[in-house]
Amino acid sequence: MSLNIKKKKMIVAKIRKINKRALSAVIANFCGVNNNNLNKLRKESKNKNVIVNIIRNKLLKLIIKGSSFECLDSLIHGPILIAYSFKHPGSAARLLKKFSKLDENLIIKAASFNNKIINSENIDFLAELPTYKEAIIRFLLIIKDISIGKLYRVLIAIKNIK
CATH class of the missing domain: 3.30.70.1730 (Ribosomal protein L10, N-terminal RNA-binding domain)
Structure with a gap:
């Protein structure tokens, strides 16, 4: 056409x-x-x-x-x-x-x-x-890993003190 x-x-x-x-x-x-x-x-x-x-x-x-x-x-x-x-x-x-x-x-x-x-x-x-949603998910996973790692180090430090 x-x-x-x-x-x-x-x-x-x-x-x-x-x-x-x-x-x-x-x-x-x-x-x-x-x-x-x-x-x-x-x-x-x-x-x-x-x-x-x-x-x-x-x-x-x-x-x-x-x-x-x-x-x-x-x-x-x-x-x-x-x-x-x-x-x-x-x-x-x-x-x-x-x-x-x-x-x-x-x-x-x-x-x-x-x-x-x-x-x-x-x-x-x-x-x-990465899309905006994927970037937010990656960011939250990194923050989660960092906070769990920090909690773990604090618990190990408390254990070593006692």
């Missing part, structure tokens, strides 16, 4: 709003991924606060021009899927990495975070960033 100029402008305006609010973006080649798997990916992305779009390359280049994701411009060729993260910068990378294990045809090309490009080999860095 061909798009007229009015529809193209609407798509660009809509995705630009998303582009401005996003913390990070991940692009992937989705050639060979069947429609059912793409629908599963979209459904799961809604639960993870990730927006997944398939946009024509020319429109995508217009959308990212002048934004913090402009570094991805040179990698946009062929069939491209773009995923935007909102609450956590690594959520789109985690989602696509998990999905690429389920369907080998989805190949992650690169990601962009803080105006820097992250290659597909280094995408694990972005995917392994």
